[in-house]
Amino acid sequence: MGVADVVFVGGPVFTGEGRPMDGLAVAVTGGRIAAVVPEAEASVLIGEATRVVDLDGALLSPGFQDAHVHPVSGGMELLQCNLTDASDAAEAVSTVLAYAKSHPDEPWILGGGWSMDHFPGGSPVRGLLDAIERPVLLLSRDHHSSWANTAAIRLAGLDASTPDPVDGRIEREPDGFPAGTFHEGAGALFTGVQPEHDPELAYRGLLAAQEALIALGITGWQDAAVGASSIIADPLDAYERAVGEGVLRVHVRGAQWWERDQGLEQVERMTARRDALAARVPADRLTIASTKIMVDGVAENQTAAMLTPYKDPHGHVTGNRGLSFVDPAIVRQAVTALDAAGMQVHFHALGDRAVREALDAVEAARVENGPTDNRHHLAHLQVVDEAEVTRFVETDAVANLQALWASHEPQLDELTLPFLRDGAEARHYPFGDFAREGVRLAAGSDWPVSSADPMAAIHIAVTRVHPGSEAPPLGGEHQRLDLETAMAAYTSGSAYVNHRDHDTGWVREGYLGNLVVLSPDPFSVPAEEIHRATVQSTWIEGELVYLRQTDTVKDPS
The missing domain is CATH 2.30.40.10 (Urease, subunit C, domain 1)
Structure with a gap:
């Protein structure tokens, strides 16, 4: 020594x-x-x-290691029209107007960060942005909805006759014309006309994000969307350039985006892309050995897949149980094939039906392939049926927690809980249940959906209450974690899910x-x-x- x-x-x-x-x-x-x-x-x-x-x-x-984050898109939003600091609808609109005035040469006004709870029904309308004659397209803070002005809608050729896509919904005016908010896959209706993602902006976004995340103590992460997503810029070229120029300081595991409208042929393509990257860059700096499958949407726009129907604004039960973006039978086949190919699967699973469908897929892979060390994990886990908790242990699945969301706040209290079945609050983010059952825990932020600060999230994991709030703990005190468990989730737990527990996280x-x-x-x-x-x-x-x-x-x- x-x-x-x-x-x-x-x-x-x-x-x-x-x-x-x-x-x-x-x-x-x-x-x-x-x-x-x-x-x-x-x-x-x-x-x-x-x-x-x-x-x-x-x-x-x-x-700290963030097990579910979108650094490049987050960094790009910092450099574009950034609405994350807006405190209400009026401030959001004034921010967009000021950005447009100060950037007269940009053909489109792009960016994001608006909050659904700032607008009636969670859906801003086109007219709020029609003072801007150029097209405007802004992602919501959770990246599950897009806000467009009339210029963008007309340029995309959308009108009352435009059908909802199978994986999304258009908010409409009484005559059927798009009102201005496009949920989930409906945001992709602008793909053919909006500018392609600028590689230089993506690179600068990555560097800006790295600086911001390192300042929060984050030394590695799993990027939850690498690949051909029309909503979020593919960050892989930016990452590889940063490795080549010697400026990527953190270690990154990328999860390749599973296209909902394609099939099992993606497995071979993803493994080939993984192996090709491994031949070019050091795997301990950058790897794409994961696949991201988005099982469902989000509860606030009623696209999260639930076991029971949503209610309407009057409290009446509807026929809507949310969306399964990929047929559950296809998910089972895909996960079995990915698992056999040595790929980790990173699920977006928010509703209780989505959690069940994801665990069914992991179980099917385990039955077919036997135990592996692929460390599949389910992120978000907003509503989890009690019967599913033990299945995490049985299938060796990791619970990937976005702990900052596990408290009462306006978007949950106004746009989500009133529309769920009675008693659903008790099954929200059941961290305590996971810990008592011995489920492996990792943690992440989903930034820029919400703050990337690990200590802010750890505070909520331990208290289930926002600082200064007088609200009761969400789901009850029994869903709290102790501090050592929450810290472990954000360090050794995320290192495990990132396959870096052999040299980081401890x-x-x-x-x-x-x-x-x-x-x-x-x-x-x-x-x-x-x-x-x-x-x-x-x-x-x-x-x-x-x-x-x-x-x-x-x-x-």
């Missing part, structure tokens, strides 16, 4: 599971953790060139020096103050890649 490049002392260490350990020194040499020893033994690791980081009571943790000798420093130590404050824990510094392979301007982390070097 020789002299280290960096030594962390003076604070508790969360190793990737359990309670933090006190009195430890962590040494990093050559990009890897060389020693985890009692502080009394740290002196032998410190030489003249060693960088000694005094944590001063801050928590040292493995770097503070262990031989692992990469991918680390984050948090102050105050979230384990040292009351649960209602966990959100105050802020990233002080982020380290990737032993290099300081982000330092908050604060005196909390003392770095005498």
